[in-house]
Amino acid sequence: RNVWRLAHRPVGDIADGDLVYGSEPLPDIAEGQFSLRLTYLSLDPTNRIWMSDQEQYMPPVDVGAAMRGGVCGRVVESRKPGVNPGDLFAGLGEWADVMVTDGTGLSRLPEIPGVPLAAAFGTLGLVGPTAYFGLLDIGQPQPGETLVVSAAAGGVGQIVGQIGKIKGCRVIGIAGGKAKCDYVTGELGFDACIDYKSQDVGAALDRLAPDGIDINFEQVGGDIMVAVLQRMKTFGRMPLCGLISSYNATTASEPPGYWTMMLMRRLTVRGFIVTDFAPRFAESGQALLGWMLDGRLKTRQDVRPGLDNAARLVRELYTGGNFGKLLVEVTPP
Ligand code: NDP
Numbered sequence: 001r002n003v004w005r006l007a008h009r010p011v012g013d014i015a016d017g018d019l020v021y022g023s024e025p026l027p028d029i030a031e032g033q034f035s036l037r038l039t040y041l042s043l044d045p046t047n048r049i050w051m052s053d054q055e056q057y058m059p060p061v062d063v064g065a066a067m068r069g070g071v072c073g074r075v076v077e078s079r080k081p082g083v084n085p086g087d088l089f090a091g092l093g094e095w096a097d098v099m100v101t102d103g104t105g106l107s108r109l110p111e112i113p114g115v116p117l118a119a120a121f122g123t124l125g126l127v128g129p130t131a132y133f134g135l136l137d138i139g140q141p142q143p144g145e146t147l148v149v150s151a152a153a154g155g156v157g158q159i160v161g162q163i164g165k166i167k168g169c170r171v172i173g174i175a176g177g178k179a180k181c182d183y184v185t186g187e188l189g190f191d192a193c194i195d196y197k198s199q200d201v202g203a204a205l206d207r208l209a210p211d212g213i214d215i216n217f218e219q220v221g222g223d224i225m226v227a228v229l230q231r232m233k234t235f236g237r238m239p240l241c242g243l244i245s246s247y248n249a250t251t252a253s254e255p256p257g258y259w260t261m262m263l264m265r266r267l268t269v270r271g272f273i274v275t276d277f278a279p280r281f282a283e284s285g286q287a288l289l290g291w292m293l294d295g296r297l298k299t300r301q302d303v304r305p306g307l308d309n310a311a312r313l314v315r316e317l318y319t320g321g322n323f324g325k326l327l328v329e330v331t332p333p
Contacts, residue, residue: 001026002021002023002096003023003095003097004019004310004311005066006018006064006065006067007019007020010051012248012249013248014248018051018311019051019095021308021310030079032079033101034076035077035100035101036071036073036076036098036099036101036106037074037076037331038071038072038093040071040072040118040330040333041069041071041310041328041330042125042126042326043313043314044070044126048247067310070126071092072109072117073090075089076098080103083103088111090125092105092106097307115292115293118333119301122324122327123288123297124285127159128285128299129277129281132159133277134160134239134274138272139215140215144169145169146211147160147161147169147170147214148171148173148174148213148215149171149173149174150218150219151242152175153300154219154322154324154325156219158184158298158324161173161189162188162298166291169215172205172208173193173194174201174224175193177198177320180195181195183323188298202231205231206231209231215236216228217238218242221242221244221246222243222245222246229262232261232265235267235268236267237269237270238270240272300325302325304326304329307328310328313326313328
């Protein structure tokens with residue numbers, strides 16, 4: 001099989017050689033195990049966190065181990081009762097074309113007529129539940145409220161904004177570049193989008209949300225987060241989903257001013273990890289699928305071919321090179 005292994009923990013940006021690609025024999029399939037041929041590998045900002053040994057929400061990937069990733073694929077050979085060749089699974093796996101597993105961390109992915117596998121996996125996998133629970137449980141959107149979402153054209157952001165619209169909010173996205181902004185306003189129905197690469201975010205927010213912001217769905221951190229925080233309404237809510245602008249940083253930055261704003265405005269800020277909501281994934285899956293099938297939720301996947309490109313492609317997440325949920329097509333579906 002072909003597999004990517006973590007050779008070194010990156011320092012700063014992921015560098016050539018931090019991950020190494022090679023061929024190796026497929027491990028034997030023991031009783032209770034099966035082999036899975038990957039269709040798609042999900043590349044996610046958190047991959048960089050897993051490569052580090054910073055404090056995090058699950059164990060870091062060990063140096064020398066196969067790189068962990070979100071996967072979807074079909075069973076090739078099974079020694080596990082009830083699992084048959086051709087069955088489709090998704091969940092946590094390895095950056096490999098074939099993996100051997102006992103099924104831990106994986107669950108069956110339904111085949112949905114009319115929904116391409118990339119969209120089903122790319123939406124119902126982890127980004128959809130992240131958007132669903134982060135916005136609905138933590139953001140508590142009410143009709144007429146103003147919702148700001150950063151990384152708006154990405155995997156999670158595009159879904160957050162559309163759920164916000166379904167719930168009657170006024171939705172302002174923040175994204176890098178005109179094409180992404182045109183997509184979220186033109187195709188997805190966001191009310192406005194700020195191109196942080198060519199506009200002053202604070203000035204644009206003053207113009208677009210003169211009365212302040214009720215909900216900040218935070219995904220990037222840094223200057224963009226500060227500009228939003230400064231314009232939050234008292235008793236606003238901030239689902240803290242991600243801080244991608246700092247994932248490659250070599251020094252911790254945590255200006256105390258952020259916390260002063262949270263106190264003065266009495267914000268509810270809650271960090272969350274989508275897996276906190278795993279017992280309720282059936283609920284999010286049903287809602288997201290319903291909205292997809294009735295045309296209220298559109299999602300865009302950015303599918304690139306070739307497992308051998310994965311280490312180069314994952315870096316695009318930190319420069320905005322992806323447009324939509326980034327997936328590697330390992331084997332044609
Ligand atoms: P995206 O598809 O949104 O890709 C990442 C995007 O982030 C890029 O396309 C880029 O968009 C933007 N970005 C990258 N660097 C910066 C920067 N320095 N400043 C501003 N924007 C930047 O990825 P996901 O949807 O998978 O993830 C989005 C966020 O959600 C991440 O922070 C991720 O860690 C988090 N997340 C958290 C989960 C949880 O359980 N808490 C689960 C899943 C994701 P642009 O071109 O617009 O700059």
